[in-house]
Amino acid sequence: MANVPEDLHYSKDHEWVRVEGDQAVIGITDYAQDSLGDVVYVELPKPGDEFATNESFGSVESVKAVSEVFTPVSGVVAMINESLADEPETVNSDPYGTGWMIRVRMSNPGEVDSLLTAAEYEDFTKAEKE
Amino acid sequence: MLESIGLKAADELFDSIPDNLLLRRQLNTPAALSESELLARFDQMGALNAGARRISFLGGGAYSHYVPTIVDHIISRSEFFTAYTPYQPEISQGTLQTIFEFQTLVCQLTGMEVANASMYDGSTALAEAVLMAERITRRTKVVSPTSVHPQYLEVVKTYVQHAGIHLELVQFDEQTGQYGEALASSMDDQTAAVVVQSPNFFGCVEDLTAIAEAAHAKGSLLIVAITEAISLGVLKSPGECGADIVVAEGQSFGVPLSFGGPYVGLFATREKYARQIPGRLVGEAFDKQGRRGFVLTLATREQHIRREKATSNICTNEGLIALAATVYLETMGRRGIQEVAHQCVQKAAYAAKRIAALPGFSLPFSAPIFNEFVVRAPGAARELLARLASEKSIDGGLALSRFIPNRENHFLVCVTETNTREQIDALVDGLGSVSINN
Numbered sequence: 001m002a003n004v005p006e007d008l009h010y011s012k013d014h015e016w017v018r019v020e021g022d023q024a025v026i027g028i029t030d031y032a033q034d035s036l037g038d039v040v041y042v043e044l045p046k047p048g049d050e051f052a053t054n055e056s057f058g059s060v061e062s063v064k065a066v067s068e069v070f071t072p073v074s075g076v077v078a079m080i081n082e083s084l085a086d087e088p089e090t091v092n093s094d095p096y097g098t099g100w101m102i103r104v105r106m107s108n109p110g111e112v113d114s115l116l117t118a119a120e121y122e123d124f125t126k127a128e129k130e
Numbered sequence: 131m132l133e134s135i136g137l138k139a140a141d142e143l144f145d146s147i148p149d150n151l152l153l154r155r156q157l158n159t160p161a162a163l164s165e166s167e168l169l170a171r172f173d174q175m176g177a178l179n180a181g182a183r184r185i186s187f188l189g190g191g192a193y194s195h196y197v198p199t200i201v202d203h204i205i206s207r208s209e210f211f212t213a214y215t216p217y218q219p220e221i222s223q224g225t226l227q228t229i230f231e232f233q234t235l236v237c238q239l240t241g242m243e244v245a246n247a248s249m250y251d252g253s254t255a256l257a258e259a260v261l262m263a264e265r266i267t268r269r270t271k272v273v274s275p276t277s278v279h280p281q282y283l284e285v286v287k288t289y290v291q292h293a294g295i296h297l298e299l300v301q302f303d304e305q306t307g308q309y310g311e312a313l314a315s316s317m318d319d320q321t322a323a324v325v326v327q328s329p330n331f332f333g334c335v336e337d338l339t340a341i342a343e344a345a346h347a348k349g350s351l352l353i354v355a356i357t358e359a360i361s362l363g364v365l366k367s368p369g370e371c372g373a374d375i376v377v378a379e380g381q382s383f384g385v386p387l388s389f390g391g392p393y394v395g396l397f398a399t400r401e402k403y404a405r406q407i408p409g410r411l412v413g414e415a416f417d418k419q420g421r422r423g424f425v426l427t428l429a430t431r432e433q434h435i436r437r438e439k440a441t442s443n444i445c446t447n448e449g450l451i452a453l454a455a456t457v458y459l460e461t462m463g464r465r466g467i468q469e470v471a472h473q474c475v476q477k478a479a480y481a482a483k484r485i486a487a488l489p490g491f492s493l494p495f496s497a498p499i500f501n502e503f504v505v506r507a508p509g510a511a512r513e514l515l516a517r518l519a520s521e522k523s524i525d526g527g528l529a530l531s532r533f534i535p536n537r538e539n540h541f542l543v544c545v546t547e548t549n550t551r552e553q554i555d556a557l558v559d560g561l562g563s564v565s566i567n568n
């Protein structure tokens with residue numbers, strides 16, 4: 001069973017969001033990394049790039065496929081996880097920790113409320129599996 | 131055969147075509163010829179190609195070099211000659227190995243770290259390099275001096291015109307024939323790349339190191355284009371000069387002129403940009419028993435996986451011609467390529483010196499050259515060259531007026547190792563006598 005931490009927010013594109021003040025840390029879920037398989041490359045934006053909600057901010061390349069990743073909330077990129085350039089496999093081993101992708105300064109923190117809760121996301125992935 | 135597919139006559143194969151679309155008469159073609167008649171007919175037609183038998187000093191993007199017999203022999207082997215894009219590693223180790231060797235040779239020649247399996251030709255490789263620079267820098271302006279081959283610039287414009295990339299041309303330096311000081315100052319923080327050709331369209335060798343530094347200072351990339359790849363045999367490699375992407379026309383490596391194609395594009399870059407490369411890429415791998423093998427690699431950049439986000443719509447390579455280039459380079463070896471390049475330099479220098487000494491003729495540009503140079507004639511170059519061709523059976527060069535306005539008296543002369551001293555002397559004498567009788 002995929003790990004779905006209680007304290008995070010989730011998107012239907014399988015990204016998670018951790019709110020820290022006015023900033024949001026974004027990555028992909030355990031369910032997503034498990035479906036993708038071994039991640040070999042993560043393409044990320046540059047700090048300062050601005051994104052609307054549900055905009056493609058990069059891509060995750062696994063041995064099976066390339067998938068785009070989308071911004072669950074709008075804002076300006078404050079920081080990217082540069083260690084993914086050398087260790088993309090941390091997206092697999094620690095998707096909610098060292099495998100985080102970008103940190104966004106949210107332009108509208110209220111957007112978080114429209115995301116899924118852990119329980120809702122769990123139901124969503126179950127439904128998607130069936 | 132008809133019986134086994136359940137038909138009575140061959141005509142029944144066409145039953146599904148509406149009656150009014152069927153041609154009810156014989157095709158209007160000449161009667162069949164015997165083999166000997168056919169060969170005689172081809173000889174006759176071939177003789178009409180007067181230009182093919184003239185002494186030639188034509189360059190400008192396609193170059194006459196000696197092609198060792200082994201090149202045709204190897205590429206004519208049916209395993210190579212008839213196969214279409216055989217990339218499955220289980221059955222195509224031979225093809226994949228030759229591509230890997232090709233890539234290795236391109237890296238060695240250009241001084242770069244990664245090369246792809248080849249592009250259609252030099253000009254399309256340049257266009258792909260411009261698109262790649264936009265992907266890497268996420269900037270949309272590209273600058274280029276007008277000393278880059280005009281047809282290469284046309285191809286780039288065609289590729290980028292709807293991609294939101296703006297190509298800005300900067301006038302070359304009229305004294306030197308190289309890019310001018312205005313090139314560096316035309317770059318700003320929106321410039322994705324600067325494109326420089328060396329040796330350039332006028333045959334002049336450009337200062338790549340200086341423009342690399344200027345580009346990098348603005349966070350821009352240096353794209354180097356090469357039309358005469360033999361020059362890599364003597365010139366400092368673009369990689370050593372700081373180039374970020376190097377593209378070249380590979381025709382000089384064992385590929386006959388053949389009316390302009392098929393040729394082969396070389397494409398090389400830095401390893402850090404490998405994921406932005408267009409086209410196929412072959413890598414070295416090891417199987418379960420630890421044996422060396424070759425496979426396509428980084429295929430996730432490509433169209434069949436990444437769809438519209440692919441780095442390019444090229445999903446193949448110029449396989450057979452890349453093989454010809456590989457066989458040529460491996461036959462000639464490092465010393466052979468250097469020798470060809472040295473002969474080009476020396477013969478071109480001899481020709482330039484003798485032509486410049488003719489009354490009324492001069493060399494308008496001061497920069498060092500490789501095997502091409504511009505000549506200023508006492509009259510219109512187009513007429514002069516036409517008379518040289520008809521009266522002396524010599525193609526003396528390329529009239530620049532075809533590409534650049536206000537250059538009626540200028541023409542581009544190319545000298546390679548295939549031109550003998552007698553031919554060069556005949557060119558000089560021909561130019562002298564034709565211009566006097568003008």
